[in-house]
Amino acid sequence: MVKITILRREPGFSFSMDVYADGLVRGLKAVRPDWQITELRPQLNLKRTSSNAYINGLNKYYQRYWNYPNTAKRHDADLFHVIDHSDGHLVYWLRKTGKPVVATCHDLINFYQPGNIEDQAKLPAISTAVWKYAVRGLRQADHVITVSDYTAKDVTRLLGVPSSHLTTVPNGFDSDFDILSAEAIQTIRQSYQISPQQFCLLHVGSNHPRKNILTVLKALSALKNQGLPVQLLKAGAAFNSEQQAFIREHQLAESIRYLGKPDKATLVQIYNAADLLLSPSLSEGFGITILEAMACGTPVITSNVTSLPEVVGNGGILVDPEDVAAIVQAVCMLLKDSADRQALIERGFARVKAFSWEKTAEQVAQVYQNLLDL
DSSP states (O other), rough: OOEEEEEEOOSSHHHHHHHHHHHHHHHHHOOOTSSEEEEEEEEEEEEOOOOHHHHHHOOOOHHIIIIIHHHTTTTTTTTEOOOGGGTTTHHHGGGTTOOOOEEEEEEOOOHOOHHHHHOOOOSSHHHOOOHHHHHGGGGGEEEEESHHHHHHHHHHHHOOOOOGGGEEEOOOOOOOOOOOOOOOOOHHHHTTTTTTOOOEEEEEEEOOGGHHHHHHHHHHHHHHTTTTOOOEEEESSSSOOOHHHHHHHTTOGGGEEEEEEEHHHHHHHHHHHEEEHHHHHHHHOOOOOHHHHHHHHOEEESSSSSTTHHHHHHHEEEEEETHHHHHHHHHHHHHHHHHHHHHHHHHHHHHHHTHHHHHHHHHHHHHHHHHHHH
């Protein structure tokens, strides 16, 4: 029996990494049911060990960078797969086992947008240095899986990993993301107090600088100034202080509903309730929310940069993420032309058929088999 060990992040550390790991493991068990797929996570003690936040932080570093690797390298496996580039430090340890090591790189955005780390870390300089040390561990992996060709180019350019050691395997999406009945959508919109006359924009995700939330708010303000009946739903991270100040200054509060961090079933409902997904990110390694929205019949307006054109294909509208006027024009087209909107929905449905976690897992399993000479 082939024994594969998947090395995951600590519980709750990253929603997107949980989605990837859950989907990949589920897919592997479906396409290789005779394989033994084992998952490992760092068993961090989440209780405070001290009143000093910095001591607690050091304890987390100790657990993650010492205890977890020591446990992992003693695990019985034919092949190890580190599913997050930020855990690349595990590769240094796992290479000592003599077993093949695969690592997935989702993006290297923090190399050229360090604000994504600095925005959340208590000790930004240390966090950045540790992150760079970890991702450079990918150089020692037997093979690196990237989720887009854009990320693959970054791995070669920034880490020096040759293309012969890289395979692009796009992400999938959960089949629970699907279109609901017209009656169900009407009920959901009523529950969020969205009238039939309102055109509902949706943004799903974090508020990292690269997510470009301020541009979403600028587009909303411009649409409101034109007298259009638009509403913005925000799911994921809450607005930061700069974004909240913009909302107050431009009197947008009544046109925005923050929905927190919904579970999957609720997120399916939110996609269906919205008239479009607006996701003008400045940089993305992939963009699973794009697939989720298209699968729910929600038209997508997103960026024409980094990996997003690979994901969207012709299933969405691509715009310059910093061109507010172009975003507003795209929204107005979908608001005023139902035929164009329906055509975009149909192209989105066709596009998402190319993606599933089973298809992702099959390609990943082929990488494993090549390394194990099966």
